[in-house]
Amino acid sequence: MEKYDPKAIETKWQRVWEDERAFYVPNPEPGAEPDDEFYMLEMLPYPSGNLHMGHVLNYTLGDVVTHFKRRQGLNVLRPMGYDSFGLPAENAAIKEGGHPREITERNIVSIERQMRRLGWAIDWDRVIAAHDPAYYRWTQWLFLKFFEKGLAFRKEAPVNWCPNDQTVLANEQVIDGRCERCGAEVEARKMEQWFFRITAYADALLDDHALLDWPDRTITIQRNWIGRSEGAELLFRIEELDVDLPVFTTRPDTVFGATFCVLAPEHPLVDRLVERSPNADELREYVRRSMAKRGEIRAAAEEKTGVFTGLYAINPATDEPIRIWVADYVLMEYGTGAIMAVPGHDERDGEYAKKFGLPVVTVIDEDRVLVNSGRFDGLPADEAKKAIVDWLGEQGRGRPAVSFRLRDWGFSRQRYWGCPIPIVYCEQCGIVPVPEADLPVLLPEVEDYRPKGKPPLASNDEWLHVPCPRCGGPGVREADTMDTFVDSSWYFLRYVDPHNDGAPFERWLVDFWLPVDQYVGGIDHATGHLLYSRFFVKVLNELGLLGFREPFQRLFHQGWVRQGGSKMSKSRGNVTAPDQLADMYGADAVRLYILFVGPADQDMDWTEEGIEGIGRFLRRLWRIVNEAAGATEGGDGGPLVRKAHETIAKVTDDIGRRFVFNTPIAAVMELVNELGRNPSAPGARFAAEAAVSLIQPYAPHIAEELWAQLGHERLWEQPWPVADEAQLERETFELVIQVNGKVRDRVEASVEESEEELIARAKQSPRVQAQLDGKEIRQAIVVPRKLVNLVV
């Protein structure tokens, strides 16, 4: 028997698979109907130079499912790509020199080598990269479709502005309110930006959760993020301005208790209020200061602030004049940017009223019934909501309304390394889309990636100034780039048709493969990528580009693999990179270990303690299977054969139904241990074959080699084993005998025995008799094929 040499075996089989194109998946012939196709997808990596253990967990898990489903006879699409635009490469270029493209492409080469080293079954013909013009051409094309529909648009919105670097910062670049690079305090600034109108899909995004087989917590996170609130919009008349001020409330039942109104400092009516206000100077100063503060700073304020405008609005329920205030605890982004304040029943309003000495009226008593509410007195609060809105509605002073917390998706980035936005600004024509025929708008070369008050792309004058596509007059290109989440909102569609240069994808191909049958990725994308992609698919569906409404049918979140910071890794020194670990123990050991160490959906602190044990297991497997290879075929029945069938059933159920990945490994270990104890028992060969076959999705290299030593070929395409029900059937079982719920004895019993016979046997047990000690048996519970419980 040769020694187990993981490196040699792994190189050998990886070459065989590549030569045979074992895991390349051709597209169907046109007209093919979806039947046995299965789309397995893991979130694509950002190509940093190195794989980390989180990647290894993510992609090994996907790999196990891929092999499992393939061997169950499904046609499995399992592609890979790179989310290759984005800040890290750009920051590296700024810091160390070089071009973000060179850095990115070097990293892609490196990360792909590491992926191949781990032996993942990937269709490398379908690789895509966000920064490849052949890809981002279609990102731009899709943008144009959204633009035509009015779903991509420009509007003014507050952004993070670093006064020192003269640039807009992404939220991720603001650390504790300061610029991550220079440390200057970041300001809020209003700028015109590009947005996707995701808010128009808020209800669809909520409703279609019903179509998904997703974890509850993810759906809950999305639901909270979208934040649908039902209530009413009520009109508070401001006579001095001759306008009706609309306010949104979820508590129209408390309108009789609305004793003042508050406007956000950004509210469009504020300017007009200032004009009329006796407090104009104070008000103007307050508005100026609040608007320079970012939202988080405002939210963190310990005490509420605000200024009385000196003007009044009419409460539509009481017809009483109430004071109008401007205060920054009211947010312009939510509802109408103005509220009716009900200090008696809203904590925040109450706090405010207390500070400024404003009147407080209680309108709901302890029985949740209305008081001080005129004709509505005595009505239960939940009934009053509708009644009051109806009543105000009849007078034209209110209507039912729904408010969302979800905001439109701002995707302008004043950065270099991203997808250019295909727009030209023309003095005559305004915002003009670049014609489809002129795509892609290639990312221009620039001298300096640092944004200096204008986006880096704008520093290339030659690129920036182009004739207007519509009138031919002087035009200026959009110099912002797109958020990288745009790139990743449709990549899963491109995989099915990655080389198409006439369209982003063929509709029949996406309709054939999608929705994704199993998606695997981190839960950190719950309110980002997973929401954006759903939005994209809904829009593309409406555009007739595809025939489904949801991209990801089933979703699984792998846990976080934490590294560093923990006691363990500090005391143990540096953490080894996955490919180094593969060189030390073999790829199979790394793959097994990351899945064996705990449940895949649970966070873990990375430790290398224990990978030795996997190494031992693989060497033992190698030895024991080699020995069993000499055993004769056949051997029906017997404990070893039964154990093998039980293991087949367990592993199949765990991966297929329960979607758990650590316990199948333990089950195969048990089988191998049993086989090791009985190397020449009947069925040894069968047990060895089962063990090898079952471990193949986890450790495909050693499995393939051992399969060959067992005299077979091409395990990767062998049908997944099926447990023989007949072999699982038992004639006898171990009867557990309990007295008052405590196990007292266990005896062998036949499955044929009746309840009475089992009870009789229980009573006969000497150990039971000792417990009974002459006491009267009041009841006997029998669980068929399991136990008898005697109650005394």
Add this chain to the structure above:
RNA sequence: GCCGGGGUGGCGAAACUGGUCAUACGCGCCUGACUUAAAAUCAGGUGUCCCCGCUGGGGGCGUAAGGGUUCGAGUCCCUUCCCCGGCACCA
């Protein structure tokens, strides 16, 4: 504060719909075999307390804490404590 997830041996964790002395599988540790020795490998042991006629056998207690439901609870219900994650002036 709100929402979600979780607390099981020295450690990572099993126990899937309440039903086989809870702790499978692995790590670590202990003992033994092989060896001049060590490593590797192999075999055995490893919750806790107690009892006995003590190379064996028996019993009590144990799944964050307390209570409940049940013939039977790690699993279901209630209360409390702790940890992790998300959201957080959203009217």
